[in-house]
Amino acid sequence: MATTIPIGPYHPLQEEPEHYLLTVEEEEVIDVDVQIGYNHRGIEKLSEKKTFNQVPFLVERVCGICSHSHPYAYCLAVEDCGDIEVPERAKYIRTLIGELERIHSHLLWAGLAGHFIGYDTVFMWAWKYREDVLDLLELLTGNRNAYAMMKPGGVQREIKREDLEGARPKLETLREKSEMLYNAILDDPVLKARLEGVGVLPREDARAFGALGPTSRASGLPADVRADFPYGVYDELDWKVITREDGDTLARVEVRLLETLESIKMTEQIIDEIPDEGSIDSEPENVPAGEGIGNYEAPRGECFHYVQSDGSNRPVRHKIRAPTFMNFPTYKSTCKGETVADATIILASVDPCYSCTERAISLKNNEDVDLLELSQQKTADLKQEYGVDKSPLEEVLDE
Amino acid sequence: MNWKSWGISKSPWLYHVNTGSCNNCDIEIVDCLTPKFDVERFGGKLVGSPRHADVLMVTGPMTRKSKPRFERILEASAKPFIVAAVGTCACSKGMFHDAYNCIGPVRKVTEALDEEIMVLNIPGCPPRPEAIIDGLVTGLNQLKEVKL
Numbered sequence: 001m002a003t004t005i006p007i008g009p010y011h012p013l014q015e016e017p018e019h020y021l022l023t024v025e026e027e028e029v030i031d032v033d034v035q036i037g038y039n040h041r042g043i044e045k046l047s048e049k050k051t052f053n054q055v056p057f058l059v060e061r062v063c064g065i066c067s068h069s070h071p072y073a074y075c076l077a078v079e080d081c082g083d084i085e086v087p088e089r090a091k092y093i094r095t096l097i098g099e100l101e102r103i104h105s106h107l108l109w110a111g112l113a114g115h116f117i118g119y120d121t122v123f124m125w126a127w128k129y130r131e132d133v134l135d136l137l138e139l140l141t142g143n144r145n146a147y148a149m150m151k152p153g154g155v156q157r158e159i160k161r162e163d164l165e166g167a168r169p170k171l172e173t174l175r176e177k178s179e180m181l182y183n184a185i186l187d188d189p190v191l192k193a194r195l196e197g198v199g200v201l202p203r204e205d206a207r208a209f210g211a212l213g214p215t216s217r218a219s220g221l222p223a224d225v226r227a228d229f230p231y232g233v234y235d236e237l238d239w240k241v242i243t244r245e246d247g248d249t250l251a252r253v254e255v256r257l258l259e260t261l262e263s264i265k266m267t268e269q270i271i272d273e274i275p276d277e278g279s280i281d282s283e284p285e286n287v288p289a290g291e292g293i294g295n296y297e298a299p300r301g302e303c304f305h306y307v308q309s310d311g312s313n314r315p316v317r318h319k320i321r322a323p324t325f326m327n328f329p330t331y332k333s334t335c336k337g338e339t340v341a342d343a344t345i346i347l348a349s350v351d352p353c354y355s356c357t358e359r360a361i362s363l364k365n366n367e368d369v370d371l372l373e374l375s376q377q378k379t380a381d382l383k384q385e386y387g388v389d390k391s392p393l394e395e396v397l398d399e
Numbered sequence: 400m401n402w403k404s405w406g407i408s409k410s411p412w413l414y415h416v417n418t419g420s421c422n423n424c425d426i427e428i429v430d431c432l433t434p435k436f437d438v439e440r441f442g443g444k445l446v447g448s449p450r451h452a453d454v455l456m457v458t459g460p461m462t463r464k465s466k467p468r469f470e471r472i473l474e475a476s477a478k479p480f481i482v483a484a485v486g487t488c489a490c491s492k493g494m495f496h497d498a499y500n501c502i503g504p505v506r507k508v509t510e511a512l513d514e515e516i517m518v519l520n521i522p523g524c525p526p527r528p529e530a531i532i533d534g535l536v537t538g539l540n541q542l543k544e545v546k547l
Contacts (some may be wrong), residue, residue, distance in 0.1 A: 016420075016425070
């Protein structure tokens with residue numbers, strides 16, 4: 001007889017509120033369902049009220065772990081819309097922060113994955129080494145987590161040569177520690193027994209579900225925006241896309257840890273090659289009417305932003321699609337047939353980030369409140385407050 | 400200081416509630432537990448159930464869907480307890496002050512339920528682990544003068 005096991009929304013394993021429903025028959029998981037919506041804050045709507053230069057600060061708060069990815073994707077979208085050139089030096093700075101963020105995100109995930117299977121030593125190790133990256137980011141940008149470096153057309157702040165040189169020894173120790181962690185994790189028989197052959201995502205399924213980032217690369221699909229549609233300075237750096245064929249949880253761990261090492265390598269190259277002179281901001285005057293898209297390879301996969309402009313100083317429409325949105329349907333393939341004890345690590349192995357994902361939630365049959373109505377009501381109230389007439393679009397909607 | 404506030408000010412057990420935060424404050428809270436900051440020095444540790452907790456670490460601007468769940472957590476917590484609002488969103492909603500789906504801040508929700516609940520505000524976006532530890536220690540020291 002099938003039983004349903006609820007996990008969440010507030011569960012000691014989770015950092016974020018999300019609700020998993022596992023349908024099990026004895027020990028075997030036969031189906032899985034995810035309910036989200038606890039994290040929906042209405043960022044897309046808020047960004048319509050901000051100017052183009054203010055939006056990066058807002059989208060930075062989409063997710064605290066990818067707080068460089070979302071502003072970067074947004075800036076790429078605005079630059080696509082307005083054909084804005086970015087100075088070479090700004091591109092290097094952007095890429096540098098992006099790669100450091102990838103290291104911190106992957107180490108964070110490695111630690112949490114250890115925690116999920118009850119191996120807290122890995123958790124403490126990985127998070128201890130992650131502190132070095134955060135120190136580096138603080139050195140270069142002034143902030144541990146929300147870096148506030150991006151703006152359309154360039155970056156907000158300079159990075160001094162002394163700071164870059166100061167980062168070198170730190171990167172060297174970081175490489176040693178990451179290599180140690182990589183070897184320790186892969187040599188550990190306990191971890192191997194828990195992860196090998198668990199939660200296999202076959203290549204066809206990864207393609208069918210549209211999996212992105214390390215989830216797809218661990219299944220043998222070399223999908224990586226950095227290689228496919230290079231932005232920043234990735235086409236000038238020497239690096240390779242890491243893939244594994246097995247598609248199990250161990251492969252996903254391996255891909256992420258190897259990517260960490262690859263990112264350290266790229267960071268060192270950027271420090272070598274970054275031009276010392278030059279502007280960091282092309283200071284675009286305005287964004288013409290039109291639309292633009294931005295694709296950025298966030299630590300979890302492709303992050304997509306769409307910006308529509310009507311020639312004014314703020315976006316008319318801003319759409320965000322985060323990588324987890326594409327990755328969590330793969331649970332339907334990976335969780336089935338596994339035991340309940342393995343389900344937690346499988347659910348965690350796509351590195352889910354629900355605060356990224358929750359851009360829109362079910363609008364109909366919602367027992368709480370209808371959000372679309374609320375958001376339209378909010379706009380109407382504001383218009384009334386400022387004495388502005390209805391827009392042509394709203395008149396059409398009313399009819 | 401009576402025995403209740405004495406009891407709660409020593410080795411506070413923490414329960415972490417995310418009410419729609421962006422993960423930034425959450426990872427900084429978890430950071431406090433890891434070797435570099437290590438709040439276990441002060442006896443603080445993360446527990447799995449609000450029934451075991453002395454301090455509820457609340458993050459996020461309180462979305463509509465998480466509010467009823469948060470109220471249930473408040474009801475389930477063993478009294479007396481303190482609510483620590485970690486991050487600008489939880490303290491004052493910050494940049495989500497005019498978002499349609501955020502009905503915080505935390506103090507508004509706890510006051511509507513029970514005015515007696517003490518709320519400790521730790522602002523910052525995100526507050527650094529040092530700030531979180533400092534806020535907790537300052538708050539718990541002040542507790543010694545309060546009669547719970």
